[in-house]
Structures are given as C-alpha cells and as structure tokens.
Amino acid sequence: MHDHVLRNTMNLVRRAYSSVASKHVQFFQSILPPHAVLSSLPPSNTPPDELAPFNTDWMQKYRGQATTVLKPKTTQQVSAIVRYCAEHTIPIVPQGGNTGLVGGSIPLRDELVVSLANMNSVRSFDPVSGILVADAGCILQSLTDYVAPHNHIMPIDLGAKGSCQIGGNVATNAxxxxxxxxxxxxxxxxGxxxxxxxxxxxxxxxxxxxxxxxxxxxxxxxGAEGTLGIITGVSIxxxxxxxASTNVILALPHFDNVLPLYKTVxxxxSEILSAFEFIDRTAYELAVKHGQGRALSDEDVAGAECFVLVETSGGRREHDEEKLTDLLTSLLEADKPLINTGVLSQNPAQFSSLWALREGVTEAVSKEGKAYKYDISIPLASFKDVVDATREHLDSKGLLGEHAVKHVLGYGHVxxxxxxxxxxxxxYTQEIQDALEPFVYELVASYRGSVSAEHxxxxMKTHALHYSKSATSIAWMKKIKALFDPKGIMNPNKVLE
Amino acid sequence: MHDHVLRNTMNLVRRAYSSVASKHVQFFQSILPPHAVLSSLPPSNTPPDELAPFNTDWMQKYRGQATTVLKPKTTQQVSAIVRYCAEHTIPIVPQGGNTGLVGGSIPLRDELVVSLANMNSVRSFDPVSGILVADAGCILQSLTDYVAPHNHIMPIDLGAKGSCQIGGNVATNAxxxxxxxxxxxxxxxxGxxxxxxxxxxxxxxxxxxxxxxxxxxxxxxxGAEGTLGIITGVSIxxxxxxxASTNVILALPHFDNVLPLYKTVxxxxSEILSAFEFIDRTAYELAVKHGQGRALSDEDVAGAECFVLVETSGGRREHDEEKLTDLLTSLLEADKPLINTGVLSQNPAQFSSLWALREGVTEAVSKEGKAYKYDISIPLASFKDVVDATREHLDSKGLLGEHAVKHVLGYGHVxxxxxxxxxxxxxYTQEIQDALEPFVYELVASYRGSVSAEHxxxxMKTHALHYSKSATSIAWMKKIKALFDPKGIMNPNKVLE
Structure with a gap:
C-alpha cells in the first residue's frame, strides 16, 4: 500500500507552482510573529527535525518535503498568507491535527504548510442554545471539556479526539x-x-x-478536505x-438475524439507542486472542456467527436500564430467538470492557499481521456477502492461508x-494488493456503495473516486474547484486528480 | 405588501428570454403524453382557468402569466424539457405543491412552469435503515403514510403537509x-x-x-429554491x-425566565424533548379571543408575561410521563419558581387542544386584522427585545392604536x-409598511440574525438578502448561480436579484 501511494505521487502532473524561497520566508516573517514561521530556508533556518512532524502523518504512511510551516494566530493572518501565495502561485496544504488516514493533510512535494494549531480559542458558547463558536484549531477533546460543565457534549467523537482539530473534523466531514x-x-x-x-x-x-x-x-x-479554502472558524x-449510558453484547447464530435484530432494537x-456495532466471528476471536476480555462463554461463542454491541444513552438511568432489560427479555423469550445470548454491562468497568472488545479489533488486526483496510458504505444486508466474496476471491487466487492472507474480517457501524x-x-505484497484492487472497489460499486464512508x-483514493461518483458528479466537482481555486494552489492533488 | 411585491416585478431587468410560443408547445407535445402539456397557446388551447392554479399561490398573493405548464412523469422527460429550454433560452419555474410563502414557485412573467406533480412514486424504502427514495413530486403526507406501517416517520412536518411535495421541501430547506x-x-x-x-x-x-x-x-x-436545477428525486x-407523545403549557411571570427554563427543560x-414553543401574552390572548381553549385560569394568566408549550416524544409513555411530571414538580417546588403554573395534557384531546392554542395564533391574527409577518432568527435572549423595540418604534411614529397597529406580538420556536x-x-397601509421596513430588517441585522429563518x-425578499448575508457571500452565490445556470433560465429573479 505504501509503494502504491508513493508511485502515485511520482506521476503528479507538475503545474507551474512556485516553491517557497527565502524571499517568501522573509515576507512571512514580516507579517507574522517570529515563532509562527518555521522554515529550513534562510533567514529562518529551523532545524529539519522541527519540520518533520508537519511532513508526516501519525501512521508515518505519507511523507512530504515542505521547507516551510506557518502557524498563524488570526484569520487576518491566514488571509494575508493566502493572498500572498495566490499572487505568487505557492501551493498550500492546510493542516489540522494531522490525524487523517488518507494523506489529505501532508504535502505531496514541498507545498507551504499552514498549520491551524495556534488558532485555538473558543470564541463564544451559549449554554442555553448549546451553540459553540470556536477557532478551527481547537482540539476536539478540549472543546468537549469546555462544554461539559454546561451539560453539553460535542456532536462528534473520534478515537483521535485528543489530537484532531475541529476545523479538520469539519474539513473531512468526520x-x-x-x-x-x-x-x-x-x-x-x-456556520x-x-x-x-x-x-x-x-x-x-x-x-x-x-x-x-x-x-x-x-x-x-x-468534506472538501481543504481543497476549496482554509476553514478558520466553526459554529456548531x-x-x-x-x-446515563449503558451497553450490551449480543451473540447471534446467523448474520441474517442482524437486520431483524436492528429493526427490533x-x-x-427508540431515542436512547446510540450505537449498534457489528463484529463478525473472526473479528471477535482476534480481539480476544490479542488481549480483550471474553464477554461470552465458550458455549455462547461456539454457536455464534457474529456479535452486536448495543449502546444506549439517555436522560435517566433507571428508565434506560428498564428498556434495555425488557429488550433482552423479549429477545431471549421469543419463539425463534434472534440471539443466542446477551451480556449486559453492570458497572462502568464492564461498560468500558465491552467497548474495548469492539474497539480492540483494530489493534488486534495490527498485532496479527499486516492489514489492508477498506472503509466502505454498503447496504446493511450485504455486509456478510462482501466479506465472504472477498474471502472467496482471495481463495480462488490461492492467496488464502498462513502464507498470504490469514484472515478476512468485517466489523463496523451497522x-x-x-x-x-x-x-x-x-x-504486504503486490500480489495481494492486485488481487484486492480494483476487486473491492468494483464490488462496492456494484452495490452503489461508497469507497470511503468516513475517511x-x-x-490515497483520488484514483478510486469514480467507483462512487458518476462522471457527471466528478466533472461538477472539478468545475467547483476551478471556480474557487482557479490557480489550483489550495491542497493540490487532494480529492481530485 | 401586495403592492410592494407587484412593484418589484415591474422593475425586473428584462433579459433576452424567449416567451413560450406555439412551436415550442408542439415540441413539448412531441416528447410528452397529451395530458402532460397544458397551454393556452395553439395547438393545445387549454382553457385559462385550468392554468390559473399554477399562476398563483395558495395565499393568492403572487400572480404569474404563464401560458404553458408541463407535467412530466419521468426524470428523462424533465431532462429533455430543460435541454430544449436551454437551447431556446426559455425561462423555467419549477413548481411543487405551491405552498411557499415568499413567491418562489410562481412565474414573475410568462415563464414555463414545470410541475413535478406527476412524479409521485416511491422508488424504494428500506424498513431496516429507514432510508426512503422518492420522486420529488410525492406529497409529504403521503410519504408519512407510506412509512408509518414500518414504524417510521418523516423527519419534517409542516402545516402544509397535505399539499407540499418532498422536492419542494428540499428545494426550500423546509x-x-x-x-x-x-x-x-x-x-x-x-441524496x-x-x-x-x-x-x-x-x-x-x-x-x-x-x-x-x-x-x-x-x-x-x-434551499436553492429551484434556481440551480430541478430536483427530481430525493433520498432521505x-x-x-x-x-408516545405528551405536552404541557407553562405560564411564566417574566420573559427573562424563558431561557433558564429552556436550560432546565x-x-x-433530554432526548425526549421534541418542541419548546414560545407565545407571548398578546398572542395567547388573541388565540383565546378567537376561539382557542383557555388552558389556564384567569388568575394564572393575570400574572403571566408569556407562555411556553413543551412537547415530549419518546419510546415509552410511562417513562416520558414520569420525566415530565418530575420536571413540573421540581419547577413548582423551587425556591424561586421559574413558572407560575403548568397544565399537563391528560389525554389525546387535551394534547391537541394545547397544540391548537399555539398553532391557533396565526389564524387569530388573521381574524383580528391585517398582518405584517416577519419570520426571523435571532438569539433566544433577544426575542422580547425585538418585539418591544418594534412596538416602541411604531408608537414613536404615532402608529400604535386601533386606527393603525392594534397589536405587536411574538411567538415561535425558542x-x-x-x-x-x-x-x-x-x-395594510404604506405608512405602516415604511415604518416597518427597513426598520425590522436592520434590527435583525444588528443581532446578526436571519431575515428569513425558514420561509x-x-x-419577496431578494432585496433584503444583504441584511443577513455579507457582500462576499452574495457575490459567491452569484458565481455559483452563473456556473450552474449561465443563461439564467432556471427560476429567474428568485433568491438573487
């Protein structure tokens, strides 16, 4: 996968962009305070290791060669930087917390990085309406902490919340x-x-x-991923x-039961359902193998094809628990039960432990081997078909087994x-890569699915955009891009090739 | 207000548009079935009274002079019509249920009306995910009825639900x-x-x-109101x-209590709150005067400056009622109560009666006199200030009293x-009109509010757009319009002047 991405960057059409030069650094120094200009070029001469974090993502999968990083503090400073870059055709990569998974915030060459990290003030919060206005560079966790004493939460929550920024969340439609x-x-x-x-x-x-x-x-x-402009402020x-929140893990004898179960749940x-997460048998066993708690007994697991984690969040604990207990009772006492069994968390530690089982799948896969990951949207009913079809396809190519692909598994947000x-x-081998792509993308397209549900x-996926968007849609995206960014300086070669 | 609107239409800059002529009607007849082409022109010769409903809105406030109305049945037919109109520079007004309040769906001159009324099939519904795909011309109520047996509801509900179409709902961001x-x-x-x-x-x-x-x-x-294209299908x-749903009406001694009350409620x-509606004293008394039930006693009303209607919708009646009863108890037993009293509906008839009190304000105002109506978004805390400032302004102009303005009142969605x-x-007089505008719009702008919250x-309001949108925003709207519609044929002179 790394090789593949690097190949892509080599094939970039080179537009008439300017590289950042010393004279540009001097200009940036004239409009920004000293600590806001990092550049390996004179007169700044920042050591390269200080620039490294801006030139690679947290997975260390993408690497850029930016010489210069600017960290403006105000919208007016961002505006002055961009105006100058437009005049001098200097390409810009806007950068938030750098927690993306598809290389959207890393320079492909030596673009100028504009980091929003110093724009990190809350502008206003109205505890009555719950409307928060914040600088784009505010970290999601710090905003969560800011509104918590007022009995509010942020409407998004991510694993990366300690690093990701609200502007980046919005730019990527997290x-x-x-x-x-x-x-x-x-x-x-x-706004x-x-x-x-x-x-x-x-x-x-x-x-x-x-x-x-x-x-x-x-x-x-x-969701434009910084290709149409730099988000500097967010009203949300x-x-x-x-x-109160509680959860339960359910073992299902057949995948076919997932959909009727979802309807029943x-x-x-109703309004207290806050998560309905699916884990197939392979994913469950991998999570247990690599350190997560076994929520169910051997017997329960033996008859189960897949598992579902249900979470509730509501206004009063006793009401929520009563609803969840009644649900479990009705599921288990049905003539043809949809589930084999269910385990209800009894305290905060168990609540966290059940979530860890679901969230631990990612880590378990990493420990087990090298992962090819696809984040796709498809009709709920086809989850198992897609996993099975991929496994069978790899088998037909002789790639299933300890020597090549050890597991094909599915989990996610039903x-x-x-x-x-x-x-x-x-x-990672080219043979597996070639067996998977375009096979998986074509499979997704056959369901009118999305090749990128949330990432x-x-x-990374500019070449795969056409599997999810029609030629007409892509043509209109390009027109919108050309309208807003006729010189193509804003996060070039991201989203659109 | 009528005069004002008519004056505006007289001032339209006349672009090089073609009027629909007989040769065009012949073309439309060649691509559409006979009943889908209504035209007063030969060879169609539809009687004018059959065209009248397409040339005026339900308030009879706006009147167009369209000679021709097309009622396509398929997206391909819509496409063929629009392609032809683009080639011949014939302006088009897309029309849904014609229930708008700002003249967006009525021709200003003799534009071609494309009615979506015949595109009224549900394309698919997935009872597990709740995703509905429907033709744009489906009536909101019929979609509500369609999903109800599957235990789903439409995410929007309007007074006009028996006539409005889902495509129009989306086009106007209802x-x-x-x-x-x-x-x-x-x-x-x-989608x-x-x-x-x-x-x-x-x-x-x-x-x-x-x-x-x-x-x-x-x-x-x-929300583009048909100015960028014709919506033919909606996935929602x-x-x-x-x-279960229930409601309560609360009497408040002071407006200042509304905001702390909203926070408490x-x-x-929490998640079962489904409406929090505000009615000021004047609005309440007008509703009672014109036939709605008096929910509260004389004594309760005497000490009340305003009223709030709270509705809950949840998954289990006994839980919801317990939450609502506990809320009322805590409100009434507080050391410094935020409310004078509250009346909880005890049965479906009382539930409807409390809603009728709130919804009856509109009708009561119509019965009491001629209404100048403003649908605005402003910070919650300024609701009363805006009503009071408007009343004082009219008083300062000598316009308050039985001879001119009888009541200034506020109600709406807190x-x-x-x-x-x-x-x-x-x-309706020009003197009152001139006293209100631009006064009200400027007042709204001073709060960074919106001169059109939902309508x-x-x-009607193209001239007032600048009170809510910056010059930069309006300039970009015009660029978007020019990009999608360079000939300006799609719902011309709506949204943008």
Whole structure:
C-alpha cells in the first residue's frame, strides 16, 4: 500500500507552482510573529527535525518535503498568507491535527504548510442554545471539556479526539461514534469562516439554527478536505449531555438475524439507542486472542456467527436500564430467538470492557499481521456477502492461508451502513494488493456503495473516486474547484486528480 | 405588501428570454403524453382557468402569466424539457405543491412552469435503515403514510403537509415542527437527483448514510429554491416513530425566565424533548379571543408575561410521563419558581387542544386584522427585545392604536431561535409598511440574525438578502448561480436579484 501511494505521487502532473524561497520566508516573517514561521530556508533556518512532524502523518504512511510551516494566530493572518501565495502561485496544504488516514493533510512535494494549531480559542458558547463558536484549531477533546460543565457534549467523537482539530473534523466531514445519534456535520455545523484561495474571508459564521437566506455555501467546505479554502472558524450545535449510558453484547447464530435484530432494537430503544456495532466471528476471536476480555462463554461463542454491541444513552438511568432489560427479555423469550445470548454491562468497568472488545479489533488486526483496510458504505444486508466474496476471491487466487492472507474480517457501524473490511496478511505484497484492487472497489460499486464512508479521499483514493461518483458528479466537482481555486494552489492533488 | 411585491416585478431587468410560443408547445407535445402539456397557446388551447392554479399561490398573493405548464412523469422527460429550454433560452419555474410563502414557485412573467406533480412514486424504502427514495413530486403526507406501517416517520412536518411535495421541501430547506428533534434537511437528505439547467441529470441519489467521496454537491440544491436545477428525486433518512407523545403549557411571570427554563427543560427531558414553543401574552390572548381553549385560569394568566408549550416524544409513555411530571414538580417546588403554573395534557384531546392554542395564533391574527409577518432568527435572549423595540418604534411614529397597529406580538420556536414577529393592523397601509421596513430588517441585522429563518427568499425578499448575508457571500452565490445556470433560465429573479 505504501509503494502504491508513493508511485502515485511520482506521476503528479507538475503545474507551474512556485516553491517557497527565502524571499517568501522573509515576507512571512514580516507579517507574522517570529515563532509562527518555521522554515529550513534562510533567514529562518529551523532545524529539519522541527519540520518533520508537519511532513508526516501519525501512521508515518505519507511523507512530504515542505521547507516551510506557518502557524498563524488570526484569520487576518491566514488571509494575508493566502493572498500572498495566490499572487505568487505557492501551493498550500492546510493542516489540522494531522490525524487523517488518507494523506489529505501532508504535502505531496514541498507545498507551504499552514498549520491551524495556534488558532485555538473558543470564541463564544451559549449554554442555553448549546451553540459553540470556536477557532478551527481547537482540539476536539478540549472543546468537549469546555462544554461539559454546561451539560453539553460535542456532536462528534473520534478515537483521535485528543489530537484532531475541529476545523479538520469539519474539513473531512468526520463521522465517528456518535453519528447514529447526532447525525452528520452537515446538520450540526451552523456556520463557517473560511479563507478562500484568493485570500478573501468568507464570513458565514452565523450562530443561528435556522437561516434560509440563499445558498448554503458553507456546506461545500464540509468534506472538501481543504481543497476549496482554509476553514478558520466553526459554529456548531452541541447537544445536551446524556445523563446515563449503558451497553450490551449480543451473540447471534446467523448474520441474517442482524437486520431483524436492528429493526427490533430501533423500535424498542427508540431515542436512547446510540450505537449498534457489528463484529463478525473472526473479528471477535482476534480481539480476544490479542488481549480483550471474553464477554461470552465458550458455549455462547461456539454457536455464534457474529456479535452486536448495543449502546444506549439517555436522560435517566433507571428508565434506560428498564428498556434495555425488557429488550433482552423479549429477545431471549421469543419463539425463534434472534440471539443466542446477551451480556449486559453492570458497572462502568464492564461498560468500558465491552467497548474495548469492539474497539480492540483494530489493534488486534495490527498485532496479527499486516492489514489492508477498506472503509466502505454498503447496504446493511450485504455486509456478510462482501466479506465472504472477498474471502472467496482471495481463495480462488490461492492467496488464502498462513502464507498470504490469514484472515478476512468485517466489523463496523451497522446503524450507519459503514463496514470496515479488513484483510489481515502475513506481509504486504503486490500480489495481494492486485488481487484486492480494483476487486473491492468494483464490488462496492456494484452495490452503489461508497469507497470511503468516513475517511475521505485525500491523496490515497483520488484514483478510486469514480467507483462512487458518476462522471457527471466528478466533472461538477472539478468545475467547483476551478471556480474557487482557479490557480489550483489550495491542497493540490487532494480529492481530485 | 401586495403592492410592494407587484412593484418589484415591474422593475425586473428584462433579459433576452424567449416567451413560450406555439412551436415550442408542439415540441413539448412531441416528447410528452397529451395530458402532460397544458397551454393556452395553439395547438393545445387549454382553457385559462385550468392554468390559473399554477399562476398563483395558495395565499393568492403572487400572480404569474404563464401560458404553458408541463407535467412530466419521468426524470428523462424533465431532462429533455430543460435541454430544449436551454437551447431556446426559455425561462423555467419549477413548481411543487405551491405552498411557499415568499413567491418562489410562481412565474414573475410568462415563464414555463414545470410541475413535478406527476412524479409521485416511491422508488424504494428500506424498513431496516429507514432510508426512503422518492420522486420529488410525492406529497409529504403521503410519504408519512407510506412509512408509518414500518414504524417510521418523516423527519419534517409542516402545516402544509397535505399539499407540499418532498422536492419542494428540499428545494426550500423546509424547517417545520420537528426541526428541534430531527435536525435540518441538510442532515437528513442523503441524496438527490437533479436536472441541471443544461438538461444534464446529476445523479447523487445515493442511499448511504455515510459517503465521504468528494464535495457534497447535493447540499447546494437544498434551499436553492429551484434556481440551480430541478430536483427530481430525493433520498432521505426517516427516523423510527416515537411510541408516545405528551405536552404541557407553562405560564411564566417574566420573559427573562424563558431561557433558564429552556436550560432546565433540556437537561431534565433530554432526548425526549421534541418542541419548546414560545407565545407571548398578546398572542395567547388573541388565540383565546378567537376561539382557542383557555388552558389556564384567569388568575394564572393575570400574572403571566408569556407562555411556553413543551412537547415530549419518546419510546415509552410511562417513562416520558414520569420525566415530565418530575420536571413540573421540581419547577413548582423551587425556591424561586421559574413558572407560575403548568397544565399537563391528560389525554389525546387535551394534547391537541394545547397544540391548537399555539398553532391557533396565526389564524387569530388573521381574524383580528391585517398582518405584517416577519419570520426571523435571532438569539433566544433577544426575542422580547425585538418585539418591544418594534412596538416602541411604531408608537414613536404615532402608529400604535386601533386606527393603525392594534397589536405587536411574538411567538415561535425558542428551540430553533426562530421568532415569528407579527404586526396586526387595522389595514395594510404604506405608512405602516415604511415604518416597518427597513426598520425590522436592520434590527435583525444588528443581532446578526436571519431575515428569513425558514420561509426562504423567493421573489419577496431578494432585496433584503444583504441584511443577513455579507457582500462576499452574495457575490459567491452569484458565481455559483452563473456556473450552474449561465443563461439564467432556471427560476429567474428568485433568491438573487
């Protein structure tokens, strides 16, 4: 996979971009305070190791060669930087917490990195409406902490919350663990402040829940991965905190039971259902093998084809527990039970332990071998078919076994239609890579699915965009890109080739 | 207000548009079945009274002079019509249920009307995910009825639900009564099929909950009021039906208590809170005067400055009632109670009666006199200030009293920050109009509010757009319009002047 990505970067069409030079660094020094300009070029001469964190992602999968990183503190500074870059055709990579998975925030060559890290102030919070206005560089966890004393939570939650920034969350339309309950950022983001590729500040930082006055331009920047402008401020609706959460793990004899189970759970738990996560048998066993607790007995697991984790979050613990207990009772006492058994968490430690089983799959796969990971959206009913078809395809190529692919497994967010298809191999090889692609993308396309449910396109999947978007859609994306960024300086060669 | 609108239409800059002529009608007859072409021109010769319903809105406030109405049945037919119109520069007004309030769906002159009424089939519904895919012309109520047996509801609900169409709901980004609970259409619409102004079909009719593959173009058409293309199909997420609903009306001694009350109610009712509606004293008394039930005793009303209607919707009646009863008890037993009293509905008839009191304000205002209505978004804390400032301003102009303005009142959706400011006058006069505008718009702008929270811009408020959107925003809207519709044929002079 690394090789593949590196090959792609070699084939980039080289536009008439300028590299950052000393004279540019001098200009940036004239408009920014000293600590805000990091450059290996004179007169700055920052040591290269200080630039390294901006030139690679947390997975160390992508590497750029940026000589210069700017860390502006204000929107006006961002605007001045971008205006200058537009005049001098200097390409820019906007960078948030650098926690993406698809190489969207790393330079492909020596683009200028504009880090939002120093724009990290809360601008306002209204504890009545729950509307928060914050600089783009605020870290998700710090915003969560900021609103918590006011009995509110952020509408998104991610594993990367300690590092990722709200501006990056919005730019990548981050999904995460709360999407089932609180919906997408297209609904919860109320306003944005964006510096456009010519340096203009587009102020749509409204803190209104309803505003039907013309086109909702801010929506274009949600999920554009910094290719249409730099998000500098975010207005977002934060929901009231739930008062109680609990969870249960259910063992199912057949995958076919997942969908009727989901229907039953939705109906009985209604507004308190906050997660419905699927783990197949292979994923469960890998998680247990690599250190997670065995929630179920040998006997329970023996008859199970897959597992479901259900979480509730609600306003009163005794009501929620009563609903969940009644659900379990009705499931187990049915004439033809949809589940073999279920284990309800009895305390916060068990609650965390059940979640760790689900969340531990990722780590278990890494420990077991080298992972080819696909983050796809497909119809709920086809989750198992896609995993099975991939396994059979690899088998037909003679690639199944300890020598090549050890496991093919599926897990993910049933409630969101989002399957994480993982192929766990002894080693990364071109043969496996070629067997998987375009096979998996074509399989996804045959279900009218998405080749990137939540991770985005970045630089990794630009070649695969056509599997999920029609030629007409891609042509219109390019027109929008050309309209906002005629010189192509803003995060070039990301999202669109 | 009528005069004002008519004046505006007289001032339209006349572009090089073609009027529909007989030769065009002949072409439309060649591609559509006979009943799908209504035209007063030969060879069709439809009687004018059959065209009248397409040339005026339900309020009879706007009147067009369209000679020709087409009622295509398929997306391909819409595409063929639009392609032909683009070639011949014939302006088009897309028309749904014609229930808008701002003249967005009525021709300003003799534009071609393309009615979506015959595109009224459900394309698919997945009872597990709740994802519904439907033709744009499906009536909201019929979709509500369609998903109800599967224990789902539509995420929007409007007074006009018996006539409005889902395509029109999306095109106008309709808000309505469920927004507090289920969020805006920017979150719940998953995909759209749109015929662009050159006739191209943009197929983004995905039924995926998550899809991060490039720019979310469909968002541009949500709230564009048909000026960027004709929505022909909608994919939308429908929530599970709540199992129980109940409501309560609360009398507050002071407006200042509304905000702490909202905070308390949000915290205690959490996920089951589905409406929090505000009615000021004047609005309450008008509703009672004109036939709605008096929910509270004379004594309760005497000490009340305003009223709040709280609705809950949840998964189990006994849990919801317990939460609501506990809320009322804690409110009434507080050391410094935020409310004077509260009346909890005890049965479905009382539930409807409390809602009728809130919803009856609109009708009461119509019965009392001539209404100047403003649908604005402003910070919750300023609701009363805006009503008071408007009243004082009219008083300072000598316009308050039986001879001119009888009442100035406010009601609306506190939870959404959406105030309906109503000025109830003995008659529509230019003097009152001039006293109100631009006064009200400037007042809204001073709070960074929205001059159209949910009704849209249409042809009525194009001149007021700048009170809510910056010059930069409006300039970018115009660039987007020019990109999608370079000939300006799609719903011309709506949204943008």
């Amino acid at each position: 999904g995460g663990l709360r999407l089932l309950r609180y919906g997408s950022l297209h609904g919860s983001v109320l 944005l402040e964006v510096v456009l590729p010519d340096g203009t500040i587009l102020d749509q930082l409204t803190s209104l829940r309803k505003d039907n006055t013309g086109y909702d331009l801010k929506q274009l920047f949600i 609706l934060t929901p009231p905190s739930p008062q 939705k109906r009985q738990l 409630g969101d239609g989002n399957l994480h298809l993982n192929i766990c191999a002894a080693a 985005g396109i970045g630089s | 808000g309505g009564l469920r927004l507090l609970r289920y969020g805006s259409l920017h979150g719940s619409v998953l 759209l099929e749109v015929v662009l102004p050159d006739g191209t079909i943009l197929d983004q009719l995905t039924s995926l909950r998550k899809d991060n593959t490039g720019y979310d173009l469909k968002q541009l058409f949500i 997420l429908t929530p599970p039906s709540p199992q 949000k915290r205690q009712l 939870g959404d920050g959406n105030l309906h400011l109503n000025i109830c006058a003995a008659a 849209g811009i249409g042809s």
